Amino acid sequence: MTVPDNDPFEIEAMIALRRDLHAHPELGFEEVRTSAIVAAQLEAAGIAVHRGLGRTGVVGSLRVGQGTRAIALRADMDALAMPELSDLPYASATPNTMHACGHDGHTVMLLAAARHLARTRAFSGIVHFIFQPAEEGRGGARAMIEDGLLELFPVDAVYGLHNMPGLATDQMAVVAGPQLASSDSWEVTFRGIGTHGAKPHLGRDAMTAAGHFLGMIHTIVARRIDPLQPAVVSACAMTGGDFRALNVIPDTARIGGTARAYTASVRNQLEAEIGLLAQGVAQTFGIAADYEFLRRIPPVVNDADAARRALAAAQAATGQAVITDFPPSTAGDDFAFLGAAVPGAYVWLGNGPAVDGALHHNSRYDFNDDAIVTGARFWTTLVEQELR
Numbered sequence: 001m002t003v004p005d006n007d008p009f010e011i012e013a014m015i016a017l018r019r020d021l022h023a024h025p026e027l028g029f030e031e032v033r034t035s036a037i038v039a040a041q042l043e044a045a046g047i048a049v050h051r052g053l054g055r056t057g058v059v060g061s062l063r064v065g066q067g068t069r070a071i072a073l074r075a076d077m078d079a080l081a082m083p084e085l086s087d088l089p090y091a092s093a094t095p096n097t098m099h100a101c102g103h104d105g106h107t108v109m110l111l112a113a114a115r116h117l118a119r120t121r122a123f124s125g126i127v128h129f130i131f132q133p134a135e136e137g138r139g140g141a142r143a144m145i146e147d148g149l150l151e152l153f154p155v156d157a158v159y160g161l162h163n164m165p166g167l168a169t170d171q172m173a174v175v176a177g178p179q180l181a182s183s184d185s186w187e188v189t190f191r192g193i194g195t196h197g198a199k200p201h202l203g204r205d206a207m208t209a210a211g212h213f214l215g216m217i218h219t220i221v222a223r224r225i226d227p228l229q230p231a232v233v234s235a236c237a238m239t240g241g242d243f244r245a246l247n248v249i250p251d252t253a254r255i256g257g258t259a260r261a262y263t264a265s266v267r268n269q270l271e272a273e274i275g276l277l278a279q280g281v282a283q284t285f286g287i288a289a290d291y292e293f294l295r296r297i298p299p300v301v302n303d304a305d306a307a308r309r310a311l312a313a314a315q316a317a318t319g320q321a322v323i324t325d326f327p328p329s330t331a332g333d334d335f336a337f338l339g340a341a342v343p344g345a346y347v348w349l350g351n352g353p354a355v356d357g358a359l360h361h362n363s364r365y366d367f368n369d370d371a372i373v374t375g376a377r378f379w380t381t382l383v384e385q386e387l388r
Contacts (some may be wrong), residue, residue, distance in 0.1 A: 021108065073161075158338045171323070180299060180329050191252050208285065210254075233260075
């Protein structure tokens with residue numbers, strides 16, 4: 001594993017690997033090829049590998065010296081179910097699947113750091129490299145935990161990193177407290193009595209009830225939630241009736257959407273308020289309402305001490321180019337399950353200007369290869385500082 005001094009992170013090889021992963025994206029729990037590549041890269045560096053947690057998850061473990069402190073570094077591997085519309089020479093070769101959030105870059109940055117740490121061994125303790133499947137809404141972190149991740153690999157702290165368009169590729173953001181919102185789904189079905197469209201008085205109109213509910217739901221955040229507490233409630237899907245039968249008032253109308261919050265109390269309030277509104281509207285129209293609130297991902301909240309440690313590593317890795325007042329995002333990440341189990345910190349790494357399709361979940365998005373060295377340097381510095 002001889003590596004030139006001027007290329008400690010094998011950057012050219014890592015760029016080639018990142019682009020290969022971009023060209024061959026895999027959805028959550030389907031990362032068979034990706035996880036095999038990750039395992040092979042780790043094993044070639046002499047790192048112990050455990051496969052199969054969360055179906056396609058990979059954990060690499062490296063013990064150096066007599067230190068007893070253990071930490072975990074997490075990267076996600078999955079792609080999104082959407083078409084790539086870029087003209088990149090390494091654009092996705094898989095229909096309706098693309099790396100539109102940079103998980104190909106996350107995987108490669110952690111691999112580069114792991115291989116470097118295995119060569120230099122400039123720390124004392126245990127580091128576990130977690131390559132997680134299915135971050136994009138399919139529950140990969142929870143699946144790995146349920147399969148015994150933290151029992152097999154107990155740690156004192158866990159760290160995550162995500163790219164952020166709009167920051168320079170040699171720039172990072174590290175902040176204590178809330179970083180990402182909870183990500184929950186809700187669904188309401190109004191059940192009335194269908195009737196002829198010309199005789200609405202003979203039925204109980206679920207469609208009109210749904211319309212009133214849709215118009216009122218945004219008053220929850222505006223009038224029920226403390227204005228100093230950020231929250232989002234959005235209706236994102238609606239069905240009812242049939243366009244081939246426009247003289248029929250249907251029996252049912254269904255509305256669903258998402259709810260986001262940064263604290264457990266606001267999350268609980270959102271669940272309660274949506275249900276109260278649904279039942280109130282249903283009662284007004286003399287119909288019934290079925291309500292379901294599905295708790296998917298809790299908020300990501302950085303532990304103060306873990307954030308302090310991550311900040312020190314980011315400052316050392318970037319030459320002080322670190323933002324400490326970066327606003328939280330209303331997106332979600334199931335790193336939250338790891339951070340809820342052990343002290344954790346989730347940090348941001350620049351992906352360059354947010355233009356020309358550089359935004360997350362855009363069909364022309366591409367991870368910026370210039371960020372690989374910064375990310376690998378951060379991970380390496382964090383391990384060497386944490387496990388002195």
